[in-house]
Amino acid sequence: MAETPATNAAEFTVSEISLALKRTVEENFGYVRVRGEVSGYRGPHSSGHAYFALKDDRAKLEAVIWKMTFQRLRFRPEEGLEVIATGKLTTFPGSSKYQIVIDSLEPAGAGALMALLEERRRRLAAEGLFDAARKRPIPYLPRVIGVVTSPTGAVIRDILHRLADRFPVHVLVWPVRVQGETAAAEVAAAIAGFNALPAGGRIPRPDVLIVARGGGSLEDLWAFNEEVVVRAAAASAIPLISAVGHETDTTLIDHAADLRAPTPTGAAEMAVPVRSVLVAAVGDLARRLESGALRGIEQRRREVRALARGLPRLDDLLAIPRRAFDEWATRLDRALAASAFAHKARLGRVEARFTPACLERIVGRARERLALAADRKGRALERSVERRRATFLRASGRLRIEPVAERLRRAAERAETLDRRAFTAFCRSAERSRERMDRLWRLAETLSYKAVLARGFALVTDSDGAPVKTAVAVSPGMALTIRFQDGPVGATAAGSPAEPAERPKPAPAAPKKSSSARSGQGSLF
Structure with a gap:
């Protein structure tokens, strides 16, 4: 077994080395400012933290922005943007990497801000937020004006003073910060809040909005270049006037607003007209209206007088009708007297014929005729009753009750049998007639000429609608109608046809067969 070589080097665990490196990096560097290009940025993580990298042409540094810091940033990182990050340099032992924990982030100089501003302007313009077609006109005489600005600056005092001089109206101020980390969110919330006010509510809804701020550097006005502010201005249903900065300052909200004012004071002038000028104009119009009305009345008076002179007098108009009325009144008196005399004489002549003795004779003759008729009717009724009684007695002697009932029963059965046979025969006859009608149809x-037309032939008729069967029947200039399958077409004969060599003899007509000869049952049709 090989022996381990003797050495005096200390042994460290991986964790000890990682912690030692972490302390060394944090103690030697602490807070640093790093300039680099944002790389790998995909927006905040689901946890709210943002992870990306800062790089230049030779190295790469991992970076992280914690959730609370990310929410306080004045502007958010974007892919490819060169920035200056300030934060604490540290290590991440889990992956043997060193990184910077960013506390603040800003573009790398004015050039970078302008590049970011231009890129954002192009992107929002591509979405149509700056189109002139979507901008609305500013109301001429707004009753309520909403102002979104700082309540402590000189801007609100200038706007209120200018409005009071020109045309005093009701002003609602929504206080916001116009510079700083939360300025953009507050301005966007103020615009949305004014739009959320209901019409006719306790707080009046503004007719026009003014978003105002004094002048400053590009960094000072950056809140009005934020995307959330631009989108809120573009989505405002209330016409909006942008008055941010001086006349030379331009922000993205100026493009999204319905009208841009060079200064906050200019926005107040654009929002309302001059009241004294309006009063003078209205007074001048009133004087002109009064003068025109007086001239019109005088002109109409002269015309009426001229027309009145051309009209005839009332006595002249009524003279002829009055004379005719008098004549008819005189004739009416005489006619009424003559009519009454004639009716009186006629009544006297009729009265002589209707004496009491005459009436009694008429009534007596009528009574005699009535008695004679009643006597004749009574005797005739008695004779009729006797004849019918004798006839009934003779018939009742010949009848027997039981044979009559039997005959009635047999007659009923025979009638029922005949009814069934008749119904069956009728059904068979109707079915045969229906089949024969279908075959004929x-x-x-x-054989219809319409079927022939469907095969490509045509029917030629003259002006009376009679079919033209031969070419000899057609004369030059004759009006013809050619009927095809889908409709008729008018035509005119251009020339006479050639004489045929020999006309074909008509075929003898075949004898018609009676439909009753083909069937034993008579046709119902």
């Missing part, structure tokens, strides 16, 4: 369809 199929034969008619086979």
